[in-house]
Amino acid sequence: MKYPRSPKDQVGGLVYFARMLDKIRLMASAELHPDLHANLGQGFDERLTIFLAVNYSDLKNRVLSGGSDEEVLEWCFQNGTRPTEEQIEIWNSFMFKRGWNDELSERLAGRKKESGFDHRDDIQTMFQYIDADEGRI
Secondary structure, X not given: OXXXXXXXXXXXXXXXXXXXXXXXXXXXXXXXXXXXXXXXXXXXXHHHHHHHOOOHHHHHHHHHOOOOHHHHHHXXXXXXXXXXXXXXXXXXXXXXXXXXXXXXXXXXXXXXXXXXXXXXXXXXXXXXXXXXXXXXX
C-alpha cells in the first residue's frame, strides 16, 4: 500500500492538488493506503474542490480518464474557476497553517497522541502531521 505525495507538493502553484490526484489514482489501482480510504473527497479534498469550483466526482472521472497533473488542473480551471496568483497565495498560506491555533488544533493534538507524536513539538500543523505520519519527516 502506498501513500500519496506530500500535501506540500505543488501543481500550478497550488499545494495539496498533487496529493488529491495521487489519492484518486492510487485508490483506482487498489494501492492507496487503507488509512486514507474513508476521507476520499472529504476534508482537504473537499476544500480544494470548493476552492476550484469543481465537483469531486467529476474531477475523479477526469483524473481516471488520464492526463498529467497539469492537464487535470487546466480542466479544473476550464470547468470551475481559475484563481488569481493572490488567491493561490492565500489558499497556500491558509492550508500550510491548518491545525495551528485554529479549529483543527484539537484534532491535530488528538492525532499526534494516537500516532505517538505528542512529544514532537515540530509538528504544529496538519501538513506537518501528515508528512510525519507518512514517514517523510
